Amino acid sequence: MKQGIFTIKSNKNLTANVLEMILEGDTSDIKRPGQFVNIKIDGLYLRRPISVCYCSENKLTLIYKTVGKGTEKLSKMREGERLDILTGLGNGFNIAKAGDKPVLIGGGVGVPPMYLLCKKLIEKGALPTVILGFNTADEIFYKEEFEKLGVKTMITTVDGSVGIKGFVTDALKEIDYTYYFCCGPMPMLKAVYNSCDTSGQFSFEERMGCGIGACMGCSCKTITGYKRICTEGPVLEKEEILW
Amino acid sequence: MVNLSVSLSGVKLDNPVIPASGTFGFGYEFMRFYDINILGSIALKGTTEEPRFGNPTPRIAECEAGLINSVGLQNPGVDNVIKIELPKLKKVYKKQVIANVSGFSVDEYARTCEKMDRQEQIGIIEVNVSCPNVHSGGMSFGTDTKFVSEVVKAVKAVTTKPVYIKLSPNVTDITEIAKACEASGADGLSLINTLLGMRINLKTRKPIIANKMGGFSGPAVFPVALRMVYQVYQAVNLPIIGIGGISSAEDVIEMMLAGATAVEIGAANLVEPFACKNIIEQLPETCQKYGIENLSDIIGGAHNG
Numbered sequence: 249m250k251q252g253i254f255t256i257k258s259n260k261n262l263t264a265n266v267l268e269m270i271l272e273g274d275t276s277d278i279k280r281p282g283q284f285v286n287i288k289i290d291g292l293y294l295r296r297p298i299s300v301c302y303c304s305e306n307k308l309t310l311i312y313k314t315v316g317k318g319t320e321k322l323s324k325m326r327e328g329e330r331l332d333i334l335t336g337l338g339n340g341f342n343i344a345k346a347g348d349k350p351v352l353i354g355g356g357v358g359v360p361p362m363y364l365l366c367k368k369l370i371e372k373g374a375l376p377t378v379i380l381g382f383n384t385a386d387e388i389f390y391k392e393e394f395e396k397l398g399v400k401t402m403i404t405t406v407d408g409s410v411g412i413k414g415f416v417t418d419a420l421k422e423i424d425y426t427y428y429f430c431c432g433p434m435p436m437l438k439a440v441y442n443s444c445d446t447s448g449q450f451s452f453e454e455r456m457g458c459g460i461g462a463c464m465g466c467s468c469k470t471i472t473g474y475k476r477i478c479t480e481g482p483v484l485e486k487e488e489i490l491w
Numbered sequence: 492m493v494n495l496s497v498s499l500s501g502v503k504l505d506n507p508v509i510p511a512s513g514t515f516g517f518g519y520e521f522m523r524f525y526d527i528n529i530l531g532s533i534a535l536k537g538t539t540e541e542p543r544f545g546n547p548t549p550r551i552a553e554c555e556a557g558l559i560n561s562v563g564l565q566n567p568g569v570d571n572v573i574k575i576e577l578p579k580l581k582k583v584y585k586k587q588v589i590a591n592v593s594g595f596s597v598d599e600y601a602r603t604c605e606k607m608d609r610q611e612q613i614g615i616i617e618v619n620v621s622c623p624n625v626h627s628g629g630m631s632f633g634t635d636t637k638f639v640s641e642v643v644k645a646v647k648a649v650t651t652k653p654v655y656i657k658l659s660p661n662v663t664d665i666t667e668i669a670k671a672c673e674a675s676g677a678d679g680l681s682l683i684n685t686l687l688g689m690r691i692n693l694k695t696r697k698p699i700i701a702n703k704m705g706g707f708s709g710p711a712v713f714p715v716a717l718r719m720v721y722q723v724y725q726a727v728n729l730p731i732i733g734i735g736g737i738s739s740a741e742d743v744i745e746m747m748l749a750g751a752t753a754v755e756i757g758a759a760n761l762v763e764p765f766a767c768k769n770i771i772e773q774l775p776e777t778c779q780k781y782g783i784e785n786l787s788d789i790i791g792g793a794h795n796g
Protein backbone atom coordinates (compact mmCIF):
# COMPACT_ATOMS: atom_id res chain seq x y z
CA MET A 249 0.00 0.00 0.00
CA LYS A 250 1.22 3.43 -0.91
CA GLN A 251 -0.39 6.81 -0.41
CA GLY A 252 0.02 9.32 -3.21
CA ILE A 253 -1.34 12.50 -4.68
CA PHE A 254 -2.55 11.96 -8.23
CA THR A 255 -3.37 14.61 -10.83
CA ILE A 256 -6.35 14.13 -13.12
CA LYS A 257 -5.32 14.19 -16.79
CA SER A 258 -8.78 13.46 -18.18
CA ASN A 259 -12.22 12.44 -16.96
CA LYS A 260 -14.67 11.61 -19.70
CA ASN A 261 -17.91 9.73 -20.23
CA LEU A 262 -17.74 6.36 -21.95
CA THR A 263 -21.52 5.92 -21.68
CA ALA A 264 -24.30 7.98 -20.07
CA ASN A 265 -23.13 7.06 -16.56
CA VAL A 266 -19.78 5.29 -16.92
CA LEU A 267 -16.65 7.44 -16.92
CA GLU A 268 -12.98 6.90 -17.58
CA MET A 269 -10.55 8.88 -15.43
CA ILE A 270 -6.87 8.99 -16.31
CA LEU A 271 -4.53 10.12 -13.55
CA GLU A 272 -0.85 10.80 -13.17
CA GLY A 273 1.04 9.76 -10.04
CA ASP A 274 3.12 7.05 -8.39
CA THR A 275 1.70 3.68 -9.46
CA SER A 276 4.71 1.67 -8.28
CA ASP A 277 2.77 -0.22 -5.64
CA ILE A 278 0.21 -1.64 -8.09
CA LYS A 279 1.62 -5.13 -8.59
CA ARG A 280 -1.18 -7.19 -10.07
CA PRO A 281 -4.27 -6.79 -12.24
CA GLY A 282 -7.44 -6.94 -10.17
CA GLN A 283 -6.09 -4.77 -7.37
CA PHE A 284 -7.93 -1.60 -6.41
CA VAL A 285 -7.24 1.92 -5.22
CA ASN A 286 -9.02 3.86 -2.46
CA ILE A 287 -9.79 7.50 -3.17
CA LYS A 288 -10.32 10.34 -0.70
CA ILE A 289 -13.02 12.64 -1.99
CA ASP A 290 -13.54 16.09 -0.47
CA GLY A 291 -16.61 16.25 1.73
CA LEU A 292 -17.02 12.49 2.15
CA TYR A 293 -15.75 10.61 5.18
CA LEU A 294 -14.93 7.22 3.73
CA ARG A 295 -12.60 6.64 0.81
CA ARG A 296 -14.05 5.10 -2.36
CA PRO A 297 -12.57 1.82 -3.61
CA ILE A 298 -12.28 1.54 -7.42
CA SER A 299 -10.61 -1.25 -9.36
CA VAL A 300 -7.60 -0.54 -11.52
CA CYS A 301 -8.42 -0.68 -15.23
CA TYR A 302 -4.92 0.04 -16.46
CA CYS A 303 -1.67 1.34 -15.07
CA SER A 304 1.78 2.01 -16.42
CA GLU A 305 4.63 4.02 -15.00
CA ASN A 306 2.98 7.15 -13.54
CA LYS A 307 -0.33 6.57 -15.33
CA LEU A 308 -3.48 5.16 -13.79
CA THR A 309 -6.78 4.54 -15.57
CA LEU A 310 -9.95 4.05 -13.56
CA ILE A 311 -13.42 3.36 -14.91
CA TYR A 312 -16.39 3.94 -12.65
CA LYS A 313 -20.15 4.19 -12.80
CA THR A 314 -21.94 7.09 -11.11
CA VAL A 315 -24.05 5.28 -8.56
CA GLY A 316 -23.89 7.51 -5.47
CA LYS A 317 -22.49 10.61 -3.85
CA GLY A 318 -18.85 9.62 -4.21
CA THR A 319 -18.86 8.69 -7.86
CA GLU A 320 -21.04 11.70 -8.68
CA LYS A 321 -18.45 14.00 -7.10
CA LEU A 322 -15.70 12.18 -8.98
CA SER A 323 -17.60 12.60 -12.25
CA LYS A 324 -17.58 16.39 -11.81
CA MET A 325 -13.82 16.64 -11.34
CA ARG A 326 -11.71 18.16 -14.08
CA GLU A 327 -8.24 17.94 -15.55
CA GLY A 328 -5.59 19.33 -13.21
CA GLU A 329 -7.47 18.58 -9.99
CA ARG A 330 -5.74 16.36 -7.46
CA LEU A 331 -6.80 13.29 -5.50
CA ASP A 332 -5.32 11.57 -2.43
CA ILE A 333 -5.25 7.88 -3.38
CA LEU A 334 -4.12 4.70 -1.62
CA THR A 335 -2.76 2.31 -4.24
CA GLY A 336 -1.80 -1.35 -4.35
CA LEU A 337 -4.75 -2.64 -2.35
CA GLY A 338 -6.14 -6.17 -2.49
CA ASN A 339 -4.64 -9.40 -3.75
CA GLY A 340 -5.45 -9.13 -7.46
CA PHE A 341 -5.60 -11.93 -10.00
CA ASN A 342 -3.02 -14.72 -10.02
CA ILE A 343 -2.17 -15.13 -13.70
CA ALA A 344 0.18 -18.07 -13.14
CA LYS A 345 -2.83 -20.39 -13.23
CA ALA A 346 -4.29 -19.14 -16.52
CA GLY A 347 -3.07 -21.80 -18.94
CA ASP A 348 -2.65 -20.84 -22.60
CA LYS A 349 -6.30 -20.11 -23.44
CA PRO A 350 -7.95 -18.28 -20.54
CA VAL A 351 -11.29 -16.53 -20.89
CA LEU A 352 -11.86 -13.15 -19.27
CA ILE A 353 -15.45 -12.40 -18.35
CA GLY A 354 -16.54 -8.91 -17.39
CA GLY A 355 -20.08 -7.77 -16.72
CA GLY A 356 -20.92 -4.04 -16.69
CA VAL A 357 -18.54 -2.21 -14.37
CA GLY A 358 -16.83 -5.56 -13.84
CA VAL A 359 -15.22 -5.01 -17.25
CA PRO A 360 -12.42 -2.56 -16.25
CA PRO A 361 -10.11 -4.90 -14.27
CA MET A 362 -10.19 -7.30 -17.23
CA TYR A 363 -8.27 -4.79 -19.33
CA LEU A 364 -5.00 -4.79 -17.37
CA LEU A 365 -5.44 -8.52 -16.80
CA CYS A 366 -5.74 -9.07 -20.56
CA LYS A 367 -2.58 -7.08 -21.24
CA LYS A 368 -0.65 -9.02 -18.59
CA LEU A 369 -1.83 -12.38 -19.94
CA ILE A 370 -0.80 -11.40 -23.48
CA GLU A 371 2.64 -10.33 -22.18
CA LYS A 372 2.91 -13.74 -20.55
CA GLY A 373 2.26 -15.41 -23.91
CA ALA A 374 -1.32 -16.57 -23.32
CA LEU A 375 -4.08 -16.20 -25.88
CA PRO A 376 -7.07 -14.84 -23.96
CA THR A 377 -10.65 -14.57 -25.17
CA VAL A 378 -12.70 -11.74 -23.71
CA ILE A 379 -16.44 -11.79 -23.04
CA LEU A 380 -18.04 -8.48 -22.11
CA GLY A 381 -21.63 -8.54 -20.91
CA PHE A 382 -24.00 -5.56 -20.90
CA ASN A 383 -27.73 -5.00 -20.72
CA THR A 384 -28.13 -2.88 -23.85
CA ALA A 385 -26.11 -1.44 -26.75
CA ASP A 386 -25.80 2.01 -25.17
CA GLU A 387 -24.08 0.55 -22.09
CA ILE A 388 -21.18 -0.93 -24.04
CA PHE A 389 -17.68 0.44 -23.42
CA TYR A 390 -14.06 -0.61 -24.05
CA LYS A 391 -14.95 -3.04 -26.87
CA GLU A 392 -12.47 -1.32 -29.23
CA GLU A 393 -9.79 -1.11 -26.54
CA PHE A 394 -9.88 -4.87 -26.09
CA GLU A 395 -9.97 -5.46 -29.86
CA LYS A 396 -6.87 -3.28 -30.22
CA LEU A 397 -5.05 -5.73 -27.96
CA GLY A 398 -5.64 -8.29 -30.71
CA VAL A 399 -7.83 -10.63 -28.67
CA LYS A 400 -11.13 -12.21 -29.63
CA THR A 401 -13.72 -9.94 -27.98
CA MET A 402 -17.28 -11.20 -27.66
CA ILE A 403 -20.15 -8.94 -26.60
CA THR A 404 -23.39 -10.10 -25.04
CA THR A 405 -26.41 -7.91 -24.45
CA VAL A 406 -29.50 -8.91 -22.55
CA ASP A 407 -31.77 -7.27 -25.12
CA GLY A 408 -29.80 -8.66 -28.07
CA SER A 409 -29.12 -5.20 -29.53
CA VAL A 410 -25.43 -6.04 -30.05
CA GLY A 411 -23.58 -9.35 -30.19
CA ILE A 412 -24.96 -12.48 -28.62
CA LYS A 413 -28.41 -12.08 -27.09
CA GLY A 414 -28.40 -13.13 -23.47
CA PHE A 415 -25.75 -13.42 -20.78
CA VAL A 416 -22.00 -13.98 -20.66
CA THR A 417 -22.69 -17.66 -20.03
CA ASP A 418 -24.32 -17.85 -23.50
CA ALA A 419 -21.03 -16.73 -25.05
CA LEU A 420 -19.06 -19.17 -22.91
CA LYS A 421 -20.83 -22.08 -24.61
CA GLU A 422 -19.24 -21.10 -27.93
CA ILE A 423 -15.59 -21.22 -26.93
CA ASP A 424 -12.87 -23.48 -25.59
CA TYR A 425 -10.83 -22.26 -22.64
CA THR A 426 -8.31 -23.50 -20.11
CA TYR A 427 -9.25 -21.24 -17.19
CA TYR A 428 -11.43 -18.21 -16.44
CA PHE A 429 -11.27 -14.87 -14.67
CA CYS A 430 -14.46 -12.95 -13.95
CA CYS A 431 -15.73 -9.76 -12.41
CA GLY A 432 -19.28 -8.47 -12.41
CA PRO A 433 -22.57 -8.48 -10.53
CA MET A 434 -23.22 -11.33 -8.08
CA PRO A 435 -25.83 -13.15 -10.26
CA MET A 436 -23.30 -13.20 -13.11
CA LEU A 437 -20.56 -14.57 -10.86
CA LYS A 438 -22.88 -17.34 -9.65
CA ALA A 439 -23.95 -18.19 -13.20
CA VAL A 440 -20.32 -18.43 -14.31
CA TYR A 441 -19.47 -20.56 -11.28
CA ASN A 442 -22.29 -22.97 -12.12
CA SER A 443 -21.65 -23.21 -15.86
CA CYS A 444 -17.85 -23.51 -16.09
CA ASP A 445 -16.07 -26.82 -15.68
CA THR A 446 -12.55 -25.45 -15.45
CA SER A 447 -11.13 -23.69 -12.44
CA GLY A 448 -11.19 -19.91 -12.24
CA GLN A 449 -10.96 -16.74 -10.20
CA PHE A 450 -13.73 -14.35 -9.14
CA SER A 451 -13.41 -10.72 -8.17
CA PHE A 452 -15.95 -9.74 -5.50
CA GLU A 453 -17.41 -6.47 -4.37
CA GLU A 454 -18.42 -5.58 -0.82
CA ARG A 455 -19.18 -2.37 1.02
CA MET A 456 -15.86 -1.47 2.65
CA GLY A 457 -14.90 0.66 5.59
CA CYS A 458 -11.19 1.15 5.28
CA GLY A 459 -10.02 -0.93 2.30
CA ILE A 460 -6.76 -1.70 4.12
CA GLY A 461 -7.71 -4.66 6.29
CA ALA A 462 -8.20 -2.74 9.52
CA CYS A 463 -11.94 -2.64 10.20
CA MET A 464 -13.22 -6.10 9.21
CA GLY A 465 -16.17 -4.40 7.52
CA CYS A 466 -15.97 -6.50 4.36
CA SER A 467 -15.39 -9.99 5.77
CA CYS A 468 -16.78 -13.07 4.08
CA LYS A 469 -16.77 -16.77 4.84
CA THR A 470 -14.78 -19.08 2.55
CA ILE A 471 -13.87 -22.75 2.60
CA THR A 472 -10.39 -21.73 3.76
CA GLY A 473 -11.65 -19.48 6.56
CA TYR A 474 -12.80 -15.90 7.02
CA LYS A 475 -11.39 -13.47 4.49
CA ARG A 476 -11.44 -9.72 4.11
CA ILE A 477 -12.54 -8.77 0.59
CA CYS A 478 -10.20 -5.76 0.75
CA THR A 479 -7.08 -7.68 1.76
CA GLU A 480 -7.29 -11.45 1.15
CA GLY A 481 -9.64 -10.54 -1.76
CA PRO A 482 -11.18 -9.09 -3.83
CA VAL A 483 -10.16 -12.10 -5.91
CA LEU A 484 -11.11 -15.54 -4.62
CA GLU A 485 -10.44 -18.84 -6.30
CA LYS A 486 -13.36 -21.01 -7.34
CA GLU A 487 -12.38 -23.77 -4.93
CA GLU A 488 -12.60 -21.57 -1.83
CA ILE A 489 -15.90 -19.82 -2.49
CA LEU A 490 -18.93 -20.31 -0.26
CA TRP A 491 -21.97 -18.66 -1.87
CA MET B 492 11.80 19.57 23.85
CA VAL B 493 8.22 18.66 24.70
CA ASN B 494 7.64 15.70 27.01
CA LEU B 495 4.81 13.62 25.58
CA SER B 496 4.96 10.72 28.02
CA VAL B 497 2.01 9.77 30.18
CA SER B 498 1.31 6.99 32.65
CA LEU B 499 -1.83 4.85 32.79
CA SER B 500 -2.06 3.14 36.19
CA GLY B 501 1.71 2.71 36.26
CA VAL B 502 2.03 1.67 32.61
CA LYS B 503 4.32 4.25 31.03
CA LEU B 504 3.56 5.38 27.48
CA ASP B 505 6.01 7.38 25.34
CA ASN B 506 3.04 9.38 24.12
CA PRO B 507 -0.72 9.23 24.73
CA VAL B 508 -1.68 8.02 21.24
CA ILE B 509 -3.20 4.52 21.03
CA PRO B 510 -5.06 3.08 18.05
CA ALA B 511 -8.53 2.09 19.24
CA SER B 512 -9.75 -1.47 19.40
CA GLY B 513 -11.31 -2.66 16.16
CA THR B 514 -9.55 -0.16 13.94
CA PHE B 515 -6.04 -1.62 14.01
CA GLY B 516 -6.48 -5.40 14.02
CA PHE B 517 -3.76 -6.98 16.16
CA GLY B 518 -1.35 -4.26 15.11
CA TYR B 519 1.32 -6.13 13.18
CA GLU B 520 -0.38 -5.66 9.82
CA PHE B 521 0.16 -1.91 10.12
CA MET B 522 3.93 -2.48 10.02
CA ARG B 523 3.59 -2.43 6.23
CA PHE B 524 2.50 1.20 6.53
CA TYR B 525 4.92 2.53 9.19
CA ASP B 526 6.98 1.52 12.22
CA ILE B 527 4.26 1.01 14.81
CA ASN B 528 6.81 1.28 17.65
CA ILE B 529 6.16 5.03 17.63
CA LEU B 530 2.69 4.35 19.11
CA GLY B 531 2.09 4.89 22.82
CA SER B 532 0.43 1.49 22.89
CA ILE B 533 -2.10 -0.50 20.85
CA ALA B 534 -5.63 -1.51 21.84
CA LEU B 535 -6.09 -4.93 20.29
CA LYS B 536 -9.10 -6.15 18.35
CA GLY B 537 -11.97 -7.00 20.69
CA THR B 538 -11.57 -10.57 21.83
CA THR B 539 -14.15 -13.07 23.06
CA GLU B 540 -13.78 -16.51 24.57
CA GLU B 541 -14.87 -18.29 21.38
CA PRO B 542 -14.02 -17.37 17.78
CA ARG B 543 -16.66 -15.19 16.11
CA PHE B 544 -17.38 -14.33 12.49
CA GLY B 545 -19.51 -11.42 13.58
CA ASN B 546 -22.48 -9.94 11.79
CA PRO B 547 -23.61 -10.36 8.17
CA THR B 548 -22.52 -7.74 5.61
CA PRO B 549 -23.03 -4.91 4.79
CA ARG B 550 -21.42 -3.92 8.07
CA ILE B 551 -20.51 -0.35 7.17
CA ALA B 552 -22.55 2.77 6.40
CA GLU B 553 -21.08 6.18 5.74
CA CYS B 554 -22.35 9.28 7.55
CA GLU B 555 -21.52 12.96 7.61
CA ALA B 556 -18.13 13.13 9.34
CA GLY B 557 -18.14 9.51 10.39
CA LEU B 558 -19.37 6.00 9.79
CA ILE B 559 -21.56 3.33 11.31
CA ASN B 560 -20.07 -0.11 11.79
CA SER B 561 -21.72 -3.34 12.72
CA VAL B 562 -18.80 -5.75 12.61
CA GLY B 563 -20.04 -7.65 15.64
CA LEU B 564 -16.76 -8.54 17.33
CA GLN B 565 -15.26 -10.69 14.60
CA ASN B 566 -12.21 -12.28 16.22
CA PRO B 567 -10.40 -15.62 16.36
CA GLY B 568 -11.15 -16.24 20.05
CA VAL B 569 -8.87 -15.68 23.03
CA ASP B 570 -6.87 -18.91 22.66
CA ASN B 571 -5.95 -18.12 19.06
CA VAL B 572 -5.19 -14.53 19.97
CA ILE B 573 -2.71 -15.77 22.57
CA LYS B 574 -1.29 -18.54 20.41
CA ILE B 575 -1.13 -16.77 17.03
CA GLU B 576 -1.80 -13.03 17.12
CA LEU B 577 0.20 -11.94 20.18
CA PRO B 578 3.41 -13.74 19.06
CA LYS B 579 3.10 -12.13 15.60
CA LEU B 580 2.75 -8.73 17.23
CA LYS B 581 5.60 -9.38 19.66
CA LYS B 582 8.01 -9.88 16.77
CA VAL B 583 7.48 -6.32 15.56
CA TYR B 584 6.20 -4.32 18.53
CA LYS B 585 8.29 -3.99 21.65
CA LYS B 586 5.90 -2.27 24.03
CA GLN B 587 3.06 -3.51 26.18
CA VAL B 588 -0.38 -3.52 24.61
CA ILE B 589 -3.98 -3.23 25.72
CA ALA B 590 -6.15 -6.34 25.48
CA ASN B 591 -9.78 -5.58 24.68
CA VAL B 592 -12.18 -8.20 26.00
CA SER B 593 -15.88 -8.77 25.38
CA GLY B 594 -18.19 -11.42 26.68
CA PHE B 595 -21.72 -12.71 26.88
CA SER B 596 -21.78 -13.55 30.57
CA VAL B 597 -19.98 -12.43 33.71
CA ASP B 598 -18.09 -15.73 33.83
CA GLU B 599 -17.00 -15.45 30.22
CA TYR B 600 -15.61 -11.97 30.79
CA ALA B 601 -13.68 -13.27 33.78
CA ARG B 602 -12.28 -16.35 32.01
CA THR B 603 -11.12 -14.37 28.96
CA CYS B 604 -9.60 -11.58 31.04
CA GLU B 605 -7.79 -14.11 33.23
CA LYS B 606 -6.13 -15.63 30.15
CA MET B 607 -5.12 -12.22 28.83
CA ASP B 608 -3.81 -11.19 32.24
CA ARG B 609 -1.22 -13.96 32.12
CA GLN B 610 0.34 -12.64 28.93
CA GLU B 611 3.53 -10.68 29.44
CA GLN B 612 2.76 -8.45 26.45
CA ILE B 613 -0.48 -7.23 27.94
CA GLY B 614 -0.09 -4.06 30.00
CA ILE B 615 -3.73 -3.17 30.52
CA ILE B 616 -7.00 -5.05 30.11
CA GLU B 617 -9.77 -2.98 28.59
CA VAL B 618 -13.13 -4.58 29.26
CA ASN B 619 -15.68 -3.75 26.62
CA VAL B 620 -19.10 -3.62 28.24
CA SER B 621 -20.38 -1.39 25.50
CA CYS B 622 -20.33 -3.00 22.05
CA PRO B 623 -23.61 -1.99 20.41
CA ASN B 624 -23.38 -4.75 17.83
CA VAL B 625 -23.94 -7.95 19.73
CA HIS B 626 -27.18 -9.23 21.20
CA SER B 627 -27.47 -10.79 24.64
CA GLY B 628 -24.34 -9.22 26.02
CA GLY B 629 -22.05 -6.40 25.14
CA MET B 630 -23.90 -3.19 25.63
CA SER B 631 -26.63 -4.57 27.84
CA PHE B 632 -23.92 -4.98 30.49
CA GLY B 633 -22.66 -1.49 29.84
CA THR B 634 -25.98 0.24 30.33
CA ASP B 635 -26.86 -1.31 33.68
CA THR B 636 -24.87 -0.38 36.79
CA LYS B 637 -25.60 -3.70 38.50
CA PHE B 638 -24.25 -5.78 35.61
CA VAL B 639 -21.22 -3.54 35.10
CA SER B 640 -20.38 -3.91 38.79
CA GLU B 641 -20.62 -7.68 38.58
CA VAL B 642 -18.35 -7.80 35.53
CA VAL B 643 -15.79 -5.48 37.13
CA LYS B 644 -15.70 -7.47 40.38
CA ALA B 645 -15.45 -10.81 38.58
CA VAL B 646 -12.62 -9.59 36.33
CA LYS B 647 -10.72 -7.88 39.15
CA ALA B 648 -10.90 -11.08 41.21
CA VAL B 649 -8.92 -13.06 38.59
CA THR B 650 -6.51 -10.45 37.22
CA THR B 651 -3.39 -8.62 38.36
CA LYS B 652 -3.05 -5.95 35.68
CA PRO B 653 -4.88 -2.63 35.48
CA VAL B 654 -8.48 -3.15 34.37
CA TYR B 655 -10.09 -0.36 32.35
CA ILE B 656 -13.79 -0.48 31.61
CA LYS B 657 -14.86 0.78 28.19
CA LEU B 658 -18.10 2.66 28.60
CA SER B 659 -21.08 3.09 26.34
CA PRO B 660 -22.38 6.58 25.57
CA ASN B 661 -25.85 5.08 25.02
CA VAL B 662 -26.97 5.71 28.59
CA THR B 663 -28.96 8.39 30.41
CA ASP B 664 -26.09 9.35 32.71
CA ILE B 665 -22.63 8.02 32.00
CA THR B 666 -21.33 9.22 35.37
CA GLU B 667 -23.59 6.68 37.15
CA ILE B 668 -21.92 3.81 35.28
CA ALA B 669 -18.50 5.36 35.85
CA LYS B 670 -19.12 5.59 39.59
CA ALA B 671 -20.29 1.96 39.67
CA CYS B 672 -17.04 0.93 37.98
CA GLU B 673 -14.97 2.87 40.47
CA ALA B 674 -16.88 1.44 43.44
CA SER B 675 -16.39 -2.10 42.09
CA GLY B 676 -12.62 -1.74 41.81
CA ALA B 677 -11.93 -0.69 38.22
CA ASP B 678 -8.48 0.85 37.71
CA GLY B 679 -9.51 3.15 34.89
CA LEU B 680 -12.11 3.96 32.26
CA SER B 681 -12.09 4.14 28.47
CA LEU B 682 -14.76 6.28 26.87
CA ILE B 683 -16.65 6.47 24.69
CA ASN B 684 -17.58 3.46 22.61
CA THR B 685 -19.72 4.12 19.53
CA LEU B 686 -23.15 5.73 19.56
CA LEU B 687 -25.97 3.50 18.38
CA GLY B 688 -27.06 4.75 14.97
CA MET B 689 -28.52 3.77 11.63
CA ARG B 690 -28.91 4.78 7.97
CA ILE B 691 -31.61 3.87 5.46
CA ASN B 692 -31.02 3.40 1.73
CA LEU B 693 -33.55 5.56 -0.14
CA LYS B 694 -33.60 3.28 -3.17
CA THR B 695 -34.29 0.03 -1.31
CA ARG B 696 -36.06 1.77 1.62
CA LYS B 697 -34.24 -0.62 3.93
CA PRO B 698 -31.49 -0.11 6.53
CA ILE B 699 -28.04 -0.03 4.86
CA ILE B 700 -26.53 -2.20 7.58
CA ALA B 701 -27.58 -5.85 7.50
CA ASN B 702 -27.97 -5.81 11.28
CA LYS B 703 -30.08 -2.63 10.84
CA MET B 704 -28.22 -0.60 13.49
CA GLY B 705 -24.59 -0.13 14.35
CA GLY B 706 -22.07 1.98 16.17
CA PHE B 707 -21.53 5.55 14.96
CA SER B 708 -18.02 6.97 15.25
CA GLY B 709 -15.81 9.57 13.63
CA PRO B 710 -15.23 13.32 14.02
CA ALA B 711 -18.98 13.93 14.38
CA VAL B 712 -18.99 12.28 17.83
CA PHE B 713 -15.96 14.16 19.18
CA PRO B 714 -17.97 16.84 21.05
CA VAL B 715 -20.13 14.16 22.67
CA ALA B 716 -17.08 12.13 23.71
CA LEU B 717 -15.34 15.25 25.01
CA ARG B 718 -18.36 16.21 27.09
CA MET B 719 -18.62 12.72 28.58
CA VAL B 720 -14.90 12.59 29.43
CA TYR B 721 -15.29 16.00 31.08
CA GLN B 722 -18.28 14.81 33.16
CA VAL B 723 -16.69 11.50 34.13
CA TYR B 724 -13.43 13.21 35.13
CA GLN B 725 -15.43 15.27 37.62
CA ALA B 726 -17.43 12.30 38.88
CA VAL B 727 -14.69 9.76 39.60
CA ASN B 728 -11.06 9.61 40.58
CA LEU B 729 -9.86 7.20 37.88
CA PRO B 730 -7.55 7.69 34.89
CA ILE B 731 -9.46 8.01 31.63
CA ILE B 732 -8.59 6.96 28.09
CA GLY B 733 -10.48 9.44 25.93
CA ILE B 734 -11.98 8.03 22.74
CA GLY B 735 -14.30 9.41 20.10
CA GLY B 736 -13.61 11.13 16.82
CA ILE B 737 -10.06 12.26 17.61
CA SER B 738 -8.37 13.08 14.30
CA SER B 739 -5.62 15.61 15.02
CA ALA B 740 -3.02 16.65 17.59
CA GLU B 741 -5.33 19.50 18.58
CA ASP B 742 -8.10 16.98 19.33
CA VAL B 743 -5.68 15.02 21.55
CA ILE B 744 -4.87 18.12 23.57
CA GLU B 745 -8.53 19.07 23.84
CA MET B 746 -9.47 15.58 25.05
CA MET B 747 -6.67 15.66 27.63
CA LEU B 748 -7.78 19.07 28.87
CA ALA B 749 -11.22 17.52 29.41
CA GLY B 750 -9.64 14.87 31.61
CA ALA B 751 -8.13 12.10 29.50
CA THR B 752 -4.71 10.73 30.45
CA ALA B 753 -4.32 9.05 27.07
CA VAL B 754 -6.41 8.80 23.92
CA GLU B 755 -7.47 6.15 21.45
CA ILE B 756 -7.76 6.94 17.75
CA GLY B 757 -10.43 4.91 15.98
CA ALA B 758 -12.28 5.93 12.84
CA ALA B 759 -9.40 8.15 11.67
CA ASN B 760 -7.27 5.02 11.07
CA LEU B 761 -9.84 3.75 8.62
CA VAL B 762 -9.70 6.71 6.27
CA GLU B 763 -6.09 7.67 6.88
CA PRO B 764 -3.80 4.68 7.48
CA PHE B 765 -1.11 7.06 8.77
CA ALA B 766 -3.47 8.90 11.16
CA CYS B 767 -1.74 7.87 14.41
CA LYS B 768 1.71 8.48 12.97
CA ASN B 769 0.70 11.92 11.71
CA ILE B 770 -0.83 12.86 15.06
CA ILE B 771 2.25 11.71 17.01
CA GLU B 772 4.53 13.65 14.68
CA GLN B 773 2.41 16.78 14.99
CA LEU B 774 2.07 16.64 18.79
CA PRO B 775 5.39 18.32 19.77
CA GLU B 776 4.83 21.28 17.48
CA THR B 777 1.19 21.61 18.52
CA CYS B 778 2.17 21.46 22.21
CA GLN B 779 4.74 24.19 21.67
CA LYS B 780 2.14 26.32 19.95
CA TYR B 781 -0.05 26.15 23.09
CA GLY B 782 2.82 26.53 25.56
CA ILE B 783 2.79 22.91 26.76
CA GLU B 784 6.13 21.49 27.95
CA ASN B 785 4.88 18.40 29.76
CA LEU B 786 1.83 16.98 28.05
CA SER B 787 0.78 15.16 31.22
CA ASP B 788 0.52 18.53 33.01
CA ILE B 789 -2.60 19.42 31.05
CA ILE B 790 -4.70 16.38 32.01
CA GLY B 791 -8.03 17.73 33.27
CA GLY B 792 -6.72 21.27 32.81
CA ALA B 793 -10.12 22.52 31.68
CA HIS B 794 -11.47 21.87 35.19
CA ASN B 795 -9.09 24.30 36.88
CA GLY B 796 -10.35 27.55 38.32
